[in-house]
Amino acid sequence: MKAILTGHTRGLGAAIAEKLLSRNIAVLGLSRHGNAQLGAQYPALLEQVALDLSDTDALARWLAGDSLRRFLAGDQNVLLVNNAGVLQPIGPIRLQDPAAIARAVSLNVAAPLMLAGAFASASPDAGDRRVMHISSGAGRSAYPGWSVYCATKAALDHHARAVVLDQTPGLRICSLAPGVIDTDMQxxxxxxxxxxFPLRERFEALKRDGNLADPKECARRLVDYLVSESFGQMPVADLREIGE
Structure with missing residues (x-):
């Protein structure tokens, strides 16, 4: 089994990478920077590509090469986890910087969709192909100050719903909300x-009261679901509602 993972250098992405590698699953990590710790710990299993996923032209050039196809070749079970994302710009619409909006849409929407399409094209002989978008409850419920973030996560949810309707043989997809996790984003x-962000105090209380999920435990449950037989039965799901 092989996996492609974006944003593997910190937070939930780093925890997901560690869980995959600990299962002896080869990982191709795509991020602006490398993960030196995991690279040293799993030199034979982790391949890393330095790539700014918000730069759609750079991503398109990389996808036009043969690196993706070469990594996936020879394995019948392949995974793609679109984890990289950005919260900014936060604030009411009148305060949002156009360049920050463009970066958010590029990183949160364009990159996952580009990678999903290239992944499906590059692995036609794989018997089991799985795509997981890391979504958010913000894609399903609107929050003041988060209009861009909410919109980009809702886009991933609807992409998964539509891809299911394509009925591509051997391809499963799920846009998964992992819950509220104790990461740099929080x-x-x-x-x-x-x-x-008028609801800031609600999130301060989550931290103060110890109600933020541990990234490593969240990653364990997420990877368990990703490789389970039930993955893809629902195009849009919430990790908090999935049993152990």
């Missing part, structure tokens, strides 16, 4: 002003 939320 720290970023707590630093926002109330004007930017």
């Amino acid at each position: 720290a970023e939320i707590r630093k926002a002003t109330l004007e930017q």
Whole structure:
């Protein structure tokens, strides 16, 4: 089994990478920077590509090469986890920087969709192909100040629903909300002003009361679901509603 994973250098992405590698699953990590710790720990299993996924032209050039096809060749069970994403810009629409909006849409939407299409094309002989988008409850419920983030995560959900209708042989897909996790993104939320994010105090309480999920435990449950027989039965799912 082989896996392609975006944003594998920190937070949930690093935890997912570690769980995959610990299962002896070869990982191709795509991120702006490498993960030196995992690279040293799993030199034979982890291949890393330095790539700014918000740069759609750079991503398109990389996908036009044969690196993806070469990595996937010879394996009947292949995975793609679109984890990389960005929360910014936070704030009401009048305060949102156009360049930040463009970066968010490129990283949160264009890159996952580009990778999913290339993944399906590059692995036609694989018997079991699985795509997981890391989505969010924000894609299903609107939050003030998060209009761009909500919209980009909703796009991933609807992409998965539509791909299922294509009925591509051997391809399963799920846009999965992992829950509220104790990562740098949560720290970023707590630093926002109330004007930017009126619900900030709710998230401060989650941290204060110990109600944020541990990234490693979340990654374990996520990978368990990704490789399970039930994966893909629902195009849109929430990890908190999936049994052990």
